[in-house]
Amino acid sequence: MSFSRKVKEELVSQTGNGRHCLIAEFAAIFAxxxxxxxxxxxxxxxEIRTENLTVARKSYILIGYAFCVKADIRVQNHNIRANSTNYCLIIKGNRDVLMVLKAIKVIDDTGKLWGAYDKVHQLLVQNTCCKRAYLRGAFLVAGSITNPQKAYHLEIATASEEYARSLQKLMQSFSMDAKIVLRKKYFVLYIKEGTQIVDFLNVIEAHIALMDFENVRILKEVRNSVNRQVNCETANINKTVTAAAKQIEDIQYLQEHMGFSQLADGLKEIAELRLEYPDSSLVELGKMLSKPIGKSGVNHRLRKISEFAEQLREKNGFVAAK
Known part of the structure; x- marks a missing residue:
């Protein structure tokens, strides 16, 4: 079962706190x-027509709870090979139809059209709980969420830009910054930040899915943090090994071409220690000196030795060329 389906299965049992929330959620599904x-x-x-059994189940529940109306259900198989099933819920009866349309703000009390029913009517989402319910219904029908183990991506696809903007505004009321992109003939509202996807799951009250998402996200963050630390330490080790190899190369060059007799006592001592302990750190070398010094002091002496080696190479190279 996909992560999206798990979220939607959980949302079927989530019915909100009152009739106004049920109406708001149903209005989103109907839109x-x-x-x-x-x-x-x-x-x-x-008529509510969907290929998603979860949406059909939730619609049936909401119609019964919010309006005390029983919807007729028709199941149609368009393509047996593709296992494509279409669920159709029908509300008949002039009284029941008008009651539902008035409740979801498609018509006013006089029976006149209030506006297009594929819009978010502000009277439906005045309360915070109703905004949650409306977003829950919209996600149930048109939403999807990628398995967090693969990527962080949540989206709601709609055929209307105005409707997408309305949903975006609802999400902004919960401090979620969703973006809209045109994909083929759909306006897709999407979120790519893990923390904001967690916020959205909390808003629509998919708490079990939220905990599953958070567990994956925390593990990924810990893993990434460990990887960054290991990479950093590996880089430091490589840097240290490279620097030590260069120091030893310079010391050996001096030893072969001029010996250590011309070096000051401090430089001679650190040169001998570096040759004897090639894997030791600068701090460890500093502690081995007859007069211990710190890391910066050891680094200074080794840098002086490298400078002498470079000068000697230049001199020998100049003489050989001449």
Missing amino acids: LTGKIRKDRYGDIYL
């Missing part, structure tokens, strides 16, 4: 999947 139709006798009826 994305609903149609107002007429039968052959001219009577209007409401």
Whole structure:
């Protein structure tokens, strides 16, 4: 089962705190999947059509809880080979249809159209709990979330830019910064930051999915932190080994071409120690001296030795060329 499906399965059992929340969630589902139709006798009826069983189940629950209406359910198999199933929920009866349309703010109390039903009517989302419910319904129908083990990505795809903007505004009220992009014929509202996806799951009250997402996110962050630390330490070790190899090369060059007799006692002592202990750190070398000194002091002496070696190479090279 995909992570998206797990989230949506959890959302089926989440019904909000009151009838106003149920209506808000159903309004979102109807805005994305609903149609107002007429039968052959001219009577209007409401239709919710979806290929997602989870959406069909939740719609049926909301219709019963919010409106005390029983919807007819039709299941159609369009393509047996592809196992494509279409679920259709129908609300009939003039009284019930008008009651539902008024509740979700498609028509006003006089029966006139209030506006397009694929918009977020502000009267539906005045309360914070209703905003949560509306976003829950929108995600249930048109949302998806990538498995956090692979990537952080949550999106809601809609056919209307205005509707996408409305959902974006709802998310902004919870301090979530969702972006919108046009993908083919859909306006896709998306979030790519792990912390904001966690916030969204909290807003729509998918708490089990939130904990699963957080567990993965924490493990990934710990793993990344350890990897960064290991890489940093490896880089430091490589740097130290390279520097020590160069120091030994310079010391051996001096030893072969002029000996240590011309070096000051302090330089001679550190040169001999570096040859004897090639794997020791500068701090360890400093402690081995007859008069211990710190890391910066050891580094200074070794740098002086390298300068002498370079000068000697230049001199020998000049003489050989001449």
